[in-house]
Amino acid sequence: MAQAQAVTETKAQPIGLLRVLGPGHVWALGVGIVLVGEYMGWNFSVGKGGALGSLIACWVIGLLYTCVAMIDSEVTSTVAAAGGQYAQAKHIIGPLMAFNVGLYLVMAYTMLEAADALIVGDLVVALAAGTGVEGVDPKPFVILAISLLALLNYRGVLMTLSVNFVITAIAFLAIVVFFLSVEPWNPGAVLHHADLLAGLPYGWLGVVAAFQFGIWYYLGIEGTCQAAEEVRSPARSLPYGTMSGIITLLIAASLTWYVAAGLLPWEYLGQAITPLYDAAQASGSTGLQVFLFIGTLFAASASANGCINDAARAWFSMGRDRYMPIWFGAVHPRYRTPFRSILFLIPIAVSFAFTGLLDQVVTFSILSGLLGYTFMPINMHLFRKRWPLGSIERGYVHPFHPLPAIVLLVLCTATFFATYLGYGVQLLAMMSFYIVASLWFAFHRYKYVRRGDQFTMPWPRPRGY
Amino acid sequence: MARNVYRPPEQGRAGQVFDSVFLLLLVYLVLFMPLIFGLTGQATTTRVVENPTWEALGQNEVAAGQWEKLGFTPESASELITTRFDYVINPLSLLLTAVVILGYFLFVIRMSDKEYRDVIAERFDGDGRDGGGRR
Known part of the structure; x- marks a missing residue:
């Protein structure tokens, strides 16, 4: 431990993270984190707005992510520093915003990791009940799942993401096989959309309310940027990995909605913990049920694996910049992983997984992601203002500025309102957390930060400063 | 430097x-x-249905069949079906939520701007260059 600290703090031969990842690993990291969103969580949007409301939310939130992708592509292609949105905020807005963005990433991924572990525990209980064993406690399985995945992450990123690649591919295959097995070309045989789709039970207000969990279809795909420091060829691997990941998710989301809405009454679907597994049960096929059990287990494991990876790297980056205690900025001398950050976040994930309150744990993750998306239009406005086109070299210039930024801001505002509908107290709790954390940083922690080190890009002085 | x-x-x-x-x-x-x-x-309300049947719960024949495949009876499914979100909007709480979110972003942006001026001054002032970012 002391050796690792010494290595990172001395100027001689600092240890960096290993550059070992290719586009396949980036795809696995992005899709691995998000694919579990097709296996659980998205269906709470059905509870808030009905099955059709959920589908409309899926499309509208798809527009939100299109704006995110347009804005992020321009800024990421220009801010060629590790840390993704965190590095962008440091260079464009300032340290307190960067601290908040780093915290958004950590909380979004840690809460998602907790939700994944909760699913693993719930699945084991369901399996036990299905085989006649009642009263199984999910908690030991939650701890076991997180401990094993944390150990993988502790030992090295290549092994971690190679495992992710395999289990993510199997989880995606399970969705495709399920879709083909329920004869989508033969309506009424297995799928019953005509009898199960119940219109808009809450009217159009319910459709807006469903935006909250519509985010869950895609949340986390932007996490591919977190691996920038460990990718062999970032300029090639990151765009390929991210874009193939988004295409994969769009296909998986469409198939998932179609199958689940055709097999489960909306009132059940809107509250289910493992909707795809339950849909397999409702299809009447034991083989499909076993396959979807494996798919759900693998999707949750892959997601938790990726989340541990991303949350730890964001926390590590903040430790390295002294936004957090520098102790967290250490790299393991042998495995070259941010081992202290990995270990520190485990108790938080385990605690929230123990609550068993999936919709609320998911909401904490969604809100942190949503705050990050709200930062993006502000970031884009200031980026173009401080470095107008032509003043610095951009890898990509997104069209129609400022329309995507305005649309993104409007959709983020609508999603905050959607969360207020039904989860208003939780929204205020989350905001209280970030307000207190911001005060702590601004009036205490910032004094440990080296000012000039926060700007490392070879750009001219920003306009107005 | x-x-x-x-x-x-x-x-x-x-x-x-x-x-x-x-x-x-x-x-x-x-x-x-x-x-x-x-x-x-969740902010929800639940309607109690005495002696529930699939018809009384508003479930058609196909929906009732799917509930049964999942292991439910009208009694065990009743609460799931009759629990609904309460979307009544309280203007005061909505205003409070909006003020908290807006106030948070305003504080973060203004304080960040103050800190950012320190960063830019240290990075660019005094070294005689205008493109003083670290290379």
Whole structure:
């Protein structure tokens, strides 16, 4: 431990993270984190707005992510520093915003990791009940799942993401096989959309309310940027990995909605913990049920694996910049992983997984992601203002500025309102957390930060400063 | 290099432990405790149906069949079916939520701007260059 600290703090031969990842690993990291969103969580949007409301939310939130992708592509292609949105905020807005963005990433991924572990525990209980064993406690399985995945992450990123690649591919295959097995070309045989789709039970207000969990279809795909420091060829691997990941998710989301809405009454679907597994049960096929059990287990494991990876790297980056205690900025001398950050976040994930309150744990993750998306239009406005086109070299210039930024801001505002509908107290709790954390940083922690080190890009002085 | 470089104090082990514990406490007090004490749950209402049947619960024949495949009876499914979100909007609480979110962003942006001026001054002032970013 002391050796690792010494290595990172001395100027001689600092240890960096290993550059070992290719586009396949980036795809696995992005899709691995998000694919579990097709296996659980998205269906709470059905509870808030009905099955059709959920589908409309899926499309509208798809527009939100299109704006995110347009804005992020321009800024990421220009801010060629590790840390993704965190590095962008440091260079464009300032340290307190960067601290908040780093915290958004950590909380979004840690809460998602907790939700994944909760699913693993719930699945084991369901399996036990299905085989006649009642009263199984999910908690030991939650701890076991997180401990094993944390150990993988502790030992090295290549092994971690190679495992992710395999289990993510199997989880995606399970969705495709399920879709083909329920004869989508033969309506009424297995799928019953005509009898199960119940219109808009809450009217159009319910459709807006469903935006909250519509985010869950895609949340986390932007996490591919977190691996920038460990990718062999970032300029090639990151765009390929991210874009193939988004295409994969769009296909998986469409198939998932179609199958689940055709097999489960909306009132059940809107509250289910493992909707795809339950849909397999409702299809009447034991083989499909076993396959979807494996798919759900693998999707949750892959997601938790990726989340541990991303949350730890964001926390590590903040430790390295002294936004957090520098102790967290250490790299393991042998495995070259941010081992202290990995270990520190485990108790938080385990605690929230123990609550068993999936919709609320998911909401904490969604809100942190949503705050990050709200930062993006502000970031884009200031980026173009401080470095107008032509003043610095951009890898990509997104069209129609400022329309995507305005649309993104409007959709983020609508999603905050959607969360207020039904989860208003939780929204205020989350905001209280970030307000207190911001005060702590601004009036205490910032004094440990080296000012000039926060700007490392070879750009001219920003306009107005 | 810039002339007026801010030299931050080194934080000792005790200070680092204190900061780490503070952050953990913040997570547990502000996010975890409201969750386990049931303060942050869904705003819902449940309609009680006496002697429920699939018809009384508004389920058609196909929907009833799917419920049964999942192992439910009208009695066990009744609460799931009749629990609905309460979307009544309280203007005061909506206004409070909006003010909190807006106030948070305004504070973060204004304070960041103040800090950003320090960063830019240290990075660009005093080294005689206009493109003084580290290369």
